[in-house]
Amino acid sequence: MAGKRPTLVDLAQASGFSVALVSIVMRDAPGASEETRRRVKEVAEQIGYQPNWLARGLRSANSGLIGVCFAISHPFHADLVRHLYQASFGKPIDLVLSAHLPGRSEETAAVTLLDKRCEAVVLLGSTLPEEAMAAMAKQVPVVAVARRVGEAAGVDVVRSDDYAGAAMAVDHLVELGHVRIAHIDGASQAGAPERRDGYRDAMVRHGLGDEVRIVGGGIEESDGYGATLELFGPGPGPTAVLAFNDECAAGVLSAAAVLGRDVPSDLAVVGYDDSRRALTTRVPLTSLAQTYEALAKATIDRVEAQITERGPAIEVVTEPQLVVRESTAGSASKAGGLTSGRGGRLGRGGRGRSSRSGSDPGFPGVC
C-alpha cells in the first residue's frame, strides 16, 4: 500500500545533483545557487519527497523537537499550548505533546519526551518536585511555565506574577468596598502558594489582616462549589471571593445560586486565568489574565536561546492583567470600564453592561 517513500538519493538522481547539494537545498542551508534550489525543490515536489525526520534527527542531533508536557483537560494548558504553537510558527521548531492525566503521571509524560530525544522540554504548570526537574535539566534544557521553581534546579522559568495578580484582585475588591474577602486556593496546584501569599499580604496591606480567610479549593468546579458551602457555614460569610481559577469560580457561582445569593450584589466573585470559561458562566467573571501571548513568546524565546547555546537558567515574570466583568461590577458604583481584551468573544453580549444576571438573555448563562 505504502509505495516506498523517496529518499534523498532518489531526489538526487531525479534532479541530477549530488546528495549533499540536494540536502543543502532541502534544509535551506547556504551553498547552492538559486537556479539549483528552484530545480531541486521542483523535482522534490514532483516525486513527493519528504525529508525523513528520524534520519535527520539521528544525524544532526538538531531534531528541532521541543517536548511539551501538559495536563490534558486543564483548560489553562490547552490555551497555553495553542499559543505555543502560534509562537513557534515559522520557526524551525516542532512541538511534541505529551499529556499527563489520571493514569499517566507527569513523570511518565516527561520521560517519553526525553526518550524521543527532544532538544528541550517545556513543562506546563508542573507539579514535579524540583529534584526531578533538576535531573531532567541535566539532560536537556527545561522551561517550567506558570510555576515557580528554585534557582538550584537549573531550569528556566516563565510565569506570570501570581502574587501580584492575587493582590490586584484584592485591591479591586477593596476599592469596591468589600471587607470580608475570602480566598479559595489551589491546593497543590502550581501557583497556589504565590496567590495565597499575594492575597494575604494585600489584605494586610489594606488593614484587613483579621479578615483573611483561606479555604482549600482546586481547579475543578466542584472544588469551588464545596469551598463556598464551607465559607457560608457558621458565622458571617464573605461578600467577595477570589477563586483559584475560573473553573473554581464557576463552582462558586453555582453554590451562590443554590444558597440564594446574587452575584455580584450579594457576593462578588473573581476568577483567575481569564479563560474561555470566564465568559461562559451565567455571570461573566472578573478574572486575571495571564496573558498567554507573553508567556508563550517568552517560553519559545527561552527554548531557542537554550538550544542555540545553553546558558544559565533565567526567570521571566510577566504581569497579569485584571479583566473586570459583571461578577464584580455591581458591588460599587463603577460598573463599566471593562479592561477586557476579549469581551464579546462569543459573538453575543458579554461585553458592556447587561441589565442584571438572570434577567437578560443576552448571552451566556452557563450555569
Next chain:
Amino acid sequence: MAGKRPTLVDLAQASGFSVALVSIVMRDAPGASEETRRRVKEVAEQIGYQPNWLARGLRSANSGLIGVCFAISHPFHADLVRHLYQASFGKPIDLVLSAHLPGRSEETAAVTLLDKRCEAVVLLGSTLPEEAMAAMAKQVPVVAVARRVGEAAGVDVVRSDDYAGAAMAVDHLVELGHVRIAHIDGASQAGAPERRDGYRDAMVRHGLGDEVRIVGGGIEESDGYGATLELFGPGPGPTAVLAFNDECAAGVLSAAAVLGRDVPSDLAVVGYDDSRRALTTRVPLTSLAQTYEALAKATIDRVEAQITERGPAIEVVTEPQLVVRESTAGSASKAGGLTSGRGGRLGRGGRGRSSRSGSDPGFPGVC
C-alpha cells in the same frame, strides 16, 4: 551539560557482550539466555542506558509511533486520549499527540504526524474530507474514531452508534410521556448527521413525525444556550431537548434557568458523551455514554492489526449506553433506576435521587 548518553556499544562493552546480543536483550527479542538478559539489563540500568528511539525507528521502520490527531479543548477528545493511553499501556506502542486548534488546522496536525513517520494515525472526531483521509491512508493505516467515513476512503472506522444513541434518547423521553421533543444538533461536527437521523427516525417511529424539530447547535455551551432561546421563541416550546453533547446541554440548562423553566419538571434535557460535564451541571444530565473503553480498545486493536499486517479497512461500531440522571428523572413516574456506571464519580451526591434541583446543596450544581 548533557554528558553524552551511553549507546548500545557502551552497553556492550560495559557488559562484555556483543552489540547484537545486547540489542536482542534490550528489545526483548528471542535469542538470549535468561542469565545474559539479567546481566545486561542490570548493566543497562547501572550506566543509565536508554535506547535511542530515532536510530531504532530509522533502522527498523517500526517506530512503534502512533499519531493521534485531536482537538485540544474538546472534552470528549481529552477523555478519549486518556483511554487510548490506557488501552495501549504495556504494548509496544507510543502515542504521539498532535493537536488541532484555532490557528492550526487538522490538516496541519495530521501532516506533522506523517512527517514523523508514524506507523499509523488515529483521527479523533475528524472533520477532514474523505479524500484527505483517503490520501493519508495511502501512506499509513488510518483509524477514524467517532466519525463515519465512506468505505471508499479505505480507513478503519471505530465509532459508537450515534444513530442508535439518539434513538435511545428519544425512546426514553417518549416513555416519560414527552411529545414535543426537540433536537439541538451538532452542525458540522462528526456524528451530527447520524444523531439527527436517529432522532428523526425515532420520532417518526413513535408517530411523532409532526413534532420533529431540529435547530442548529454545536459543541459549545453558547450553542445550546442560543438554540434554546430559539426553541422558546414564538409557538409552544418543547418539553424535552436532546442536545448534541453535554456542553451544549449545559447551555440548555442555563437558558432554561433564564427563561424560568425548571429542569426536569418543565423541560427534560438529554446530553451526549456522558462526559465529566454531565455530572457538574446544576442538574446532573441524563446522557449517552459512548463507552470510551470500548472505543479506545477497538482503536488500538485496529492499529495493531494494521501495522502488523495491513489488511482491508474495517468498521467497528460500539453501542452507546443511556445514563439516566436528574435532568430527565422527574418528568414521569419513574425516577430512580440509574443505569449510570459512574454516578457519584465526584464523591458527593449525584447518585440516587436527590430532593430537587436547586434545593439540595448535596453536590454539584454548576451554574
Next chain:
DNA sequence: CTGAAAGCGCTAACAT
C-alpha cells in the same frame, strides 16, 4: 547462543 558486518536516510566535513 553469540559476534561481525552491512546498512536505514541523512548531515557535516572535506575535497574539487
Next chain:
DNA sequence: ATGTTAGCGCTTTCAG
C-alpha cells in the same frame, strides 16, 4: 558551487 565520504545508533542478516 558541487561532489565524496564518513558515520549518527540501531537492527538485522549471516556466519561461527
